[in-house]
Amino acid sequence: MSKIHVSTTVNGDAVEYLCDPRETLLDCLRDKLSLTGAKEGCGTGDCGACSVTLDGRLVCSCLVLGVEADGKEIGTVEGIAEGDVLHPLQQKFIDYAALQCGICTPGILVAAKALLEQNPDPTEEEVRFWLAGNLCRCTGYDKIIRAVMDTAKDMREAV
Incomplete structure (x- = not known):
């Protein structure tokens, strides 16, 4: 299966990654971008441990495909603080x-x-x-x- 190129913005930074068409956004964030704040609790969207925002909308990243983030803005827990200053x-x-x-x-x-x-x-x-x-x-x-x-x-x- 060929990898798909994804260009997106995560916490205000432009990023790119390659992913399998069936790979979740959660897996892409954790494995491709080393953003491990979002956790996999259930894998079915029932627990909210993997919550992120996608174009300002709250989503469970375990239910979103990584390819769906192409061209979109993702917000993760890592982007809540402003540098060393907590939100x-x-x-x-x-x-x-x-x-x-x-x-x-x-x-x-x-x-x-x-x-x-x-x-x-x-x-x-x-x-x-x-x-x-x-x-x-x-x-x-x-x-x-x-x-x-x-x-x-x-x-x-x-x-």
């Missing part, structure tokens, strides 16, 4: 101890950031609904929800 959401996750084992955390951070970009003033119900596709077995969800809500409040006040 306010990442800092709140630390402040609230909203992470433990780290398997789900990258996907939840990507999903929460996508929510706050679309809705900077979410209700708790909206945060819970938005993050419902991300499963966490360690923290429960209370600390995660509080971290996202507090980030939203701080970001609104900073404007």
